């Protein structure tokens with residue numbers, strides 16, 4: 001693979017100062033961030049209870065917080081002795097296969113504490129402290145014997161200050177809910193991740209990284225203490241693990257402002273380097289699809305008079321994609337099984353879908369097909385057929401598959417389970433690894449919340465796990481409020497790419513007229529920049545795009561793979577302005593959206609100060625209104641430099657999108 005194979009542009013400066021010191025006489029050790037601002041200390045009490053605390057710039061951030069586990073037969077919350085510690089320091093830069101950033105710096109100090117339990121069990125706690133946060137995980141070295149039966153993890157984050165939390169409750173199906181803001185001490189439960197605004201104005205983000213063979217974490221709040229609560233299997237056990245074993249990392253990113261929080265790459269740094277040696281087949285791209293019609297109710301997934309995925313429709317969509325430089329087309333409802341959403345067959349098309357003809361036409365145009373495998377939650381059946389399904393898709397030149405698991409409880413090889421349980425996590429990993437063998441990339445809907453695994457398996461390109469655009473077609477509550485898309489960049493998006501599906505150009509909704517997209521065309525364009533996804537779907541119907549060819553030019557142009565990303569400005573739930581540089585090029589793109597009417601100022605200091613740029617601006621026209629006049633867009637050309645500041649009046653639910661091209 002491009003990056004990790006070559007010893008990294010020579011930028012790697014690996015300072016492996018591995019010190020092993022005997023710590024038998026001490027029960028308190030600490031490790032600081034490279035810049036010294038964050039200090040994390042581990043203490044093991046007289047009773048052998050491991051706890052940690054964290055200071056930032058000399059102030060207590062996290063007070064004494066419990067660490068440990070509960071096993072079915074042993075309480076690993078006390079009874080430990082600190083045996084020895086190891087220290088390490090790392091400073092390296094690595095290149096992503098695709099992402100919001102091409103180069104990522106990993107600079108941290110590490111401390112591993114080896115604990116011996118009264119029962120004889122050995123448990124390491126590995127800590128890493130970065131300039132913008134800290135992380136730790138539990139590691140059980142090889143120690144023979146039976147599997148460990150984990151019934152609870154005891155991790156706490158005990159905040160030393162007041163804070164507000166943005167979260168969704170832990171039971172939220174598929175993570176598809178509106179994020180709400182509550183005071184820390186009035187929050188009940190949450191899915192991971194959560195975002196916090198601390199009393200001193202700093203922002204924090206708590207999540208997990210490298211979730212592997214273990215349940216996803218959730219949180220339970222008690223006053224100012226946030227405790228990990230693992231998703232259970234149906235028998236109440238959290239995880240069965242054989243040693244050697246490492247849990248996912250628990251991490252907190254922290255920054256003085258939202259730009260710093262959005263720039264944190266701790267989660268990716270905590271994941272393993274890429275395991276795919278040749279990644280040349282993994283390509284970010286935009287796609288359209290036979291999709292929005294089904295959500296609007298004007299098409300169906302199943303066969304019938306309104307069937308969406310017919311040969312004729314697909315040929316038409318493929319032609320439109322080819323004419324507009326869109327790399328691929330998705331089709332849902334092409335295979336049998338949609339009558340009951342249960343008995344899907346992933347290699348048998350409906351009779352009105354001529355796979356051979358469609359594939360030949362796509363090939364002749366140089367357009368790719370995005371396959372669709374909705375399992376209805378029957379993960380076990382899908383898993384049993386993975387090789388044959390992926391061979392079939394590979395044979396037809398289909399290199400990207402959107403998977404789906406519509407069912408609150410999925411059927412795994414270990415029976416009905418939460419998709420975020422250990423059994424679910426194992427299934428999704430099996431899918432990614434098997435897909436990689438067949439050079440297939442995955443767009444995973446109804447997923448486990450992303451944890452940065454794309455560093456290791458970059459064929460896991462994007463995931464849902466969000467109340468996405470489709471809710472604006474049919475949600476009983478009338479569609480997501482204008483604040484929703486201004487909240488996601490600071491919450492769900494911090495966990496990784498999202499298949500939000502931007503790009504609505506027609507806001508009429510005849511089947512559900514009470515529901516609509518609370519947005520303008522200019523705001524929809526901005527989402528192509530804001531809602532980062534290396535597989536970016538322009539969701540509307542070709543006929544709606546054809547009605548607005550000038551606005552659609554931005555969709556044709558905007559890339560979905562970036563050299564650098566900078567949050568220009570934002571406030572959670574109120575507005576967001578994001579700037580991104582096209583990967584390997586000089587062009588920049590900006591997207592801004594707002595919940596309420598506002599004047600937005602965009603200093604262009606991210607541009608190269610030696611150059612002039614031509615800027616194509618797509619903004620809300622003065623008479624635009626998300627409810628009555630969402631299509632009114634002003635388009636203008638400007639010549640600008642990095643010393644300029646753009647200023648636009650955005651309407652409620654509105655936005656602007658700008659493309660900057662360097663003038664040579």
Ligand code: NOJ
Nearest residue numbers: 332374404406445464470
């Ligand atoms: C829910 C997914 O989010 C949506 O994109 C898809 O169209 C349906 N399931 C059917 O698979």
